[in-house]
Amino acid sequence: NAGVTQTPKFQVLKTGQSMTLQCAQDMNHEYMSWYRQDPGMGLRLIHYSVGAGITDQGEVPNGYNVSRSTTEDFPLRLLSAAPSQTSVYFCASRRATRTLYSENEQFFGPGTRLTVL
């Protein structure tokens, strides 16, 4: 299993450009999410999905769009990049259902480092 894969690893954009960060997982996980990591802010949830066709907003959704057409893929779109979106982006996946007796760990990809000039 490759786990969670993200492409590209690095990206530089100019303000106003658009791009899509790719995320794929091969563990048949229902739940997928996108986080951004900024110094002193930790990991902040952008958007998440509990299954194909179902997405919802996290803590910092503005400026980002997502869609989930398959279980495996969960791309993150920046429609008009801004310098405030300079960050490291992590995609994660896990099983959707759990009880208080089961583990619920998320598996993270290696990250995409994005710079917006």
Add this chain to the structure above:
Amino acid sequence: DQQVKQNSPSLSVQEGRISILNCDYTNSMFDYFLWYKKYPAEGPTFLISISSIKDKNEDGRFTVFLNKSAKHLSLHIVPSQPGDSAVYFCAASGRKTSYDKVIFGPGTSLSVIP
């Protein structure tokens, strides 16, 4: 408004001693808590978790304690090793919250000095 807080941005500990990392949360709907470890240029990796029906969970050198009344949890690493030097994130989720989102704290950078 941060729902998961880690008030110590950094911690330095001598090799062989105990490392204690603290985490506080504000949302009483959280019922599952996790710790993740992150090395530079890598994604976070799961370390240990605890559900609200327990007050302690151990896995080798790592123990997590949960105090629900104080909305506080801590991660103990004994003995600390240089390879434990990393950023540690506390995270929380709740089955009754919307779609069981996982919310992370800002992280604590641990340095274990040989």
